[in-house]
Amino acid sequence: MRELLSRFVAPYRVRLALGVSAKVVEVFFDLATPVIVARMIDQGVAAHDSSVVLRYALLLMGLAIVGYCFTLVCQKMAALVAQGVGTDLRDALYQKAMSLSAADVDRISTPSLVTRLTNDVNQIQVAIALGIRQLVRWPVLAVGSMVAALCIDVGLGLVFFVCIPVVGLVFWLVMSRSVPYFRVMQQRLDRVSLVCREALSGARVIRAFRRDDAERKRFREAAFAQADTAISVGRLSAVLNPSTLLIMNLGVVAILWASGHRVFEGELTQGQVIAFVNYMGQALLSVVFVANLVVVFTRGAASAQRVGEVLSCPVSLVSGSEELDADATDAAVPALELADVSFWYEGAREPAISGVSLSLGQGETLGIIGGTGSGKSTLANLVVRLYDAGAGTVRVFGHDVRTLSFGSLRRAVAIVPQQASLLSGTIRSNLSWRCPDADESALMEALEHAQAADFVLAKEGALDAPVEAGGKNFSGGQRQRLTIARALVGSPRLLILDDSASALDLATDARLREALGSLSGLSRIVISQRVSSVMGADEILVLDHGHVAGLGTHRELYSSCDLYREICLSQLSEGEVA
Known part of the structure; x- marks a missing residue:
């Protein structure tokens, strides 16, 4: 004392x-x-x-x-x-x-x-x-x-x-x-x-x-x-x-x-x-x-x-000193590289992620699918450096994430977590988290891409409509779309959607994927339990208890990965899968 x-x-x-x-x-x-x-x-x-x-x-x-x-x-x-x-x-x-x-x-x-x-x-x-x-x-x-x-x-x-x-x-x-x-x-x-x-x-x-x-x-x-x-x-x-x-x-x-x-x-x-x-x-x-x-x-x-x-608790994650300008990065440099990445939670006997390696090109989409507890969200958290990898290297636009400053890393990479989190205030104040100086046109553009413009404009006050603590005055799907719009404000170069469209109906989910696909230069990581959300990705990572069960396109995995085929057939008919 x-x-x-x-x-x-x-x-x-x-x-x-x-x-x-x-x-x-x-x-x-x-x-x-x-x-x-x-x-x-x-x-x-x-x-x-x-x-x-x-x-x-x-x-x-x-x-x-x-x-x-x-x-x-x-x-x-x-x-x-x-x-x-x-x-x-x-x-x-x-x-x-x-x-x-x-x-x-x-x-x-x-x-x-x-x-x-x-x-x-x-x-x-x-x-x-x-x-x-x-x-x-x-x-x-x-x-x-x-x-x-x-x-x-x-x-x-x-x-x-x-x-x-x-x-x-x-x-x-x-x-x-x-x-x-x-x-x-x-x-x-x-x-x-x-x-x-x-x-x-x-x-x-x-x-x-x-x-x-x-x-x-x-x-x-x-x-x-x-x-x-x-x-x-x-x-x-x-x-x-x-x-x-x-x-x-x-x-x-x-x-x-x-x-x-x-x-x-x-x-x-x-x-x-x-x-x-x-x-x-x-x-x-x-x-x-x-x-x-x-x-x-x-x-x-x-x-x-x-x-x-x-x-006095030592901070286990320290911001790096390098600044990342993703817009100036060579287009040939991958947006994301994982080199034999493993991670253990404190006190855990088994790794949550073990030996994951992949490369995602700029402008491409990576889908991640797997059962509950397979390590999908953990992998997303390693990319934005909420945790540090226990082994291996995570690189974003050619830079090891441990060498980058938190500010520059999180300006380039935006994540939409599973739990849609909104704070009390207004829609405008929640959307402006990543970019406080964003004007109204930038906010509306993000809302349109996130398929949220219609219900926001329908509210009295539109962008200045009140948001209760936790966003309790919005439905689950509306909260998810608002958090997606918040992530798009500020034009990130890599967007991570961590099962963030689970409350959306299939039609809205399809429009959302189409709108995000139209954003040039935006690389995407889509984590989902829905096969329909990831099957159109350039590459799909299948995780099984932290281990890589398969990595490839939808067609490649359907023919070579038993776990992926089982997930597909549990949700879709053979005709829909094809």
């Missing part, structure tokens, strides 16, 4: 210093109050001098007003520092999350990243705010109270040195058992976030399969597991306050018992005893608050460790 704070608190050190200084001044006034009360009792009340009482009362009022002003300054600075650090942390964490590769995100998990961005950063903010407002106050108040009490009477001060270690022992016993729970709490909160996210995103499927009760049970189990941990911590923490208050009250009793006869003999004044009791109360109450603060800081430290894990 120290390293994290030193990095993110540094820009706010002036405000931090102002807040701490204001709190120190406020504590000084608190330490002066018992002495003033003692003098009011000894010099005013004992002497029946109302003017002295009034004078000291006005002094106390003045100190309270000035202390209140310094308190406001401290609160203001604490809020500014805590909110500023929290905002910077979230921004840095979000930027880091966006720079992580797909493999890094898989390892950390999306729900855990969301929890770290929200709950963990909130815990750090609370720790910082309380640190400025309370961590300075209570330790300084405790030490100051002990020093002031010893100045009044050293003998009675021994009561402090008995009570403080006992309170410390209680504190150690409780915290040594509760600290391990805090990290478990955050991990179980990750689980709650995961279950909740899955239930909300898949609500329609859950209802369709009548899994409502099962999902409620799953969420209840995750929520109660987190609650049980929190309750266990709460039970341990609940011992702190009553124990320390009991010790404090016993200390007060000891002071009164020890000082009673000394007041009677004139060795101590009544005001000194009152001041000593006040200092005793301030010191032990400070220890109680420090104990509670340690609980907050322990949770904050656990959260800071989780945030630090993400911020």
Whole structure:
């Protein structure tokens, strides 16, 4: 936590210093109050001098007003520092999350990243705010109270040195058992976030399969597991306050018992005893608050460790330095080359892709087909470098993708993933992802090629029609066509369609393929479960559990590849295949 704070608190050190200084001044006034009360009792009340009482009362009022002003300054600075650090942390964490590769995100998990961005950063903010407002106050108040009490009477001060270690022992016993729970709490909160996210995103499927009760049970189990941990911590923490208050009250009793006869003999004044009791109360109450603060800081430290894990996570994919100008590339250079490419997911026993080699010329179409889990999408992800190949080389327009900058690679290569993803905003804002400066004519041209212009123009506002989160106000086929149009904006040289027309009817799919085929210079990779979508490709790659089962034209594969022939005949008649 120290390293994290030193990095993110540094820009706010002036405000931090102002807040701490204001709190120190406020504590000084608190330490002066018992002495003033003692003098009011000894010099005013004992002497029946109302003017002295009034004078000291006005002094106390003045100190309270000035202390209140310094308190406001401290609160203001604490809020500014805590909110500023929290905002910077979230921004840095979000930027880091966006720079992580797909493999890094898989390892950390999306729900855990969301929890770290929200709950963990909130815990750090609370720790910082309380640190400025309370961590300075209570330790300084405790030490100051002990020093002031010893100045009044050293003998009675021994009561402090008995009570403080006992309170410390209680504190150690409780915290040594509760600290391990805090990290478990955050991990179980990750689980709650995961279950909740899955239930909300898949609500329609859950209802369709009548899994409502099962999902409620799953969420209840995750929520109660987190609650049980929190309750266990709460039970341990609940011992702190009553124990320390009991010790404090016993200390007060000891002071009164020890000082009673000394007041009677004139060795101590009544005001000194009152001041000593006040200092005793301030010191032990400070220890109680420090104990509670340690609980907050322990949770904050656990959260800071989780945030630090993400911020310090090495990025497995680093952008190259070369720039790719696909328009200036020699036409004889293949748009895509795979040389003995293999890839393993982390923890997997078998490769998802094994020994794939092929070459796709510029302006040509490559079809990829195979069963579920055969590695089709994995291959597409390697081309746009969402993952790096474990072995072999992926080249785009003659360049190894690992040497290219992410910007130039993804300007030249556009991918339309299986899951059509739209963000809340407008149709225009979603279409402009690849090219923010694209004018209306370029957007409409992309919509026409994607067979989406008709329903977009039919909407009120056309390009400025609203898009709900996830594109929920569009059908599945409409979302797919919008994502295809988004990929076409900016004129990519290589387009990857990863089963992105699965929700389209056959007629619309055929028009889409015809429209894309009319785009000169555009190389295409079409991944599909439909034979009709790939059979017209210049070359077809057949994958079987990550291995190449066949590579060639439709006619070549139909006659030589048993798997391809089986797929064809499962979807089409022999006449249609021919």
